[in-house]
Amino acid sequence: MGQIIQTYSERKGELGQALLQHLQISTLSLLIAMLLAIPLAIWVVKHHKIAEVLLQVTGVLQTIPSLALLGLLIPLVGIGTVPAVIALVVYALLPIFQSTYLGLTEIDPALEEAADAFGMSRIKKLMKVELPLAMPTIISGIRTALVLIIGTATLAALIGAGGLGTFILLGIDRNNTSLILIGAVASGVLAIIMSTLIKWLEHASVKTAVSVLAVIIVLLGGGSAYNAYVNRTETVTIAGKLGSEPEILINMYKELIENDDQHVKVTLKPNFGKTTFLFNALRNNQIDIYPEFTGTVLETLAKKPQKTTGLTAKATYSKAKKVMLSQEDLALLRPMKYNNSYALAVKTQFKKEHHLQTISDLQNVQSILKGGMTLEFIDRGDGLKGIKKVYGLDFPVKSMEPALRYQAISKNRINIVDAYSTDSELRQYHLGILKDDQHMFPTYQGAPLMTAAFAKKHPKIVRSLNRLAGKVTEQEMQEMNYEVNVKDKTPAEVAHQYLVSHHLLKEAE
Structure with a gap:
């Protein structure tokens, strides 16, 4: 318990940010799902055959594994918040559509006839009679969808959308139970609070429910607008793959860049995802830089098969650099010394x-x-x-x-x-x-990868990052990983210690 409290104390700032991201993604997904499912359910009440088809379709969509759905969306819309929201909306459609449809079709026909006898128009009958009577059932479906969304939204961290999933993934990667529990408990508490809030709307009027939703939309929009205002200056976004090593490297990049140019603000996105996620994000200008490995470029990112067996480290880098420039117009800077094979x-x-x-x-x-x-x-x-x-x-x-x-x-x-x-x-x-006695594994030297246009526009950043070229041995990198994963030091602290001890950065007085 003491370890959990200590971890929470050290990371409460990060937790607050992750909680806000999770809330924004979940709430936005729920609102979009409601705007799609509720009007559609109202329309098909009089078209039973179409309703059956839509129930089948939404049911099938919900059976698609979340990771598979994210994988299908990435080539179409990239990574980050957009594919995460689309996936969550898909999963929320069935419970909202189904509950709305059932709530409206199960209204006592006598009440419908009474409304018609009073001469109510279709819209007035819907707002004054049908929706209020169906509201408890509709709200029940919305609550189910919300809990489903909040739980599934933890996977958004896999594609760089942030949220509480970052704590869970980081905890799994570092075998840190405290991080996993903090992420999971925070997600559960958020689900309970939001579910309770929605339950309060169960017996509220349609006008009250709409007003509450309008307030939520304004708050979400206001938060996004505020963030855009605060971050209106140009920033450099550096992302890293899952694990301690990429996070150490991107912290080195950040310190060197900001130390050499105080007018540049660097934003880090650690544990952004796997190789293809970062590569697609870079090509789509969602990030500016990420550390890649020379062997990975030739084996995974090159469109045509590349011969790597028997190549020296220098030849592997030279080939990888040419492939990235000719194939994607990307610049692979000079690599570090160690071979993370x-x-x-x-x-x-x-x-x-x-x-x-x-x-x-x-x-x-x-x-x-x-x-x-x-x-x-x-x-x-x-x-x-x-x-x-x-x-x-x-x-x-x-x-x-x-x-x-x-x-x-x-x-x-x-x-x-x-x-x-x-x-x-x-x-x-x-x-x-x-020992790889047949020399099957190619050389894997880490180097910053960016678009050629970014490198040309930011020569100072290129010079800053090239100061790491030829630095960091395998033993040094393993020791730094050990300090993060076992001794629980932060990647930023370990990165700073290395830069200072190797005279790449002056210690602040």
């Missing part, structure tokens, strides 16, 4: 017992291997596919989130994992890397 790792005790030194040695223990690897590694040509092809290995592998695979091997549920050579978990869980 993919690797296969086993427990040091397992390695010693079975006399394992290289990946080729796994042939001797293939029958007892049980793998746990990230989905990205399993699907990559320079990952498990390449391992099977080059080394002729074939053993059962389960897909796992990065942090979970390390927990699994520590508890002996699996005995081999994919890893990065700078992972702090190698030290934390006493794991040993097997």
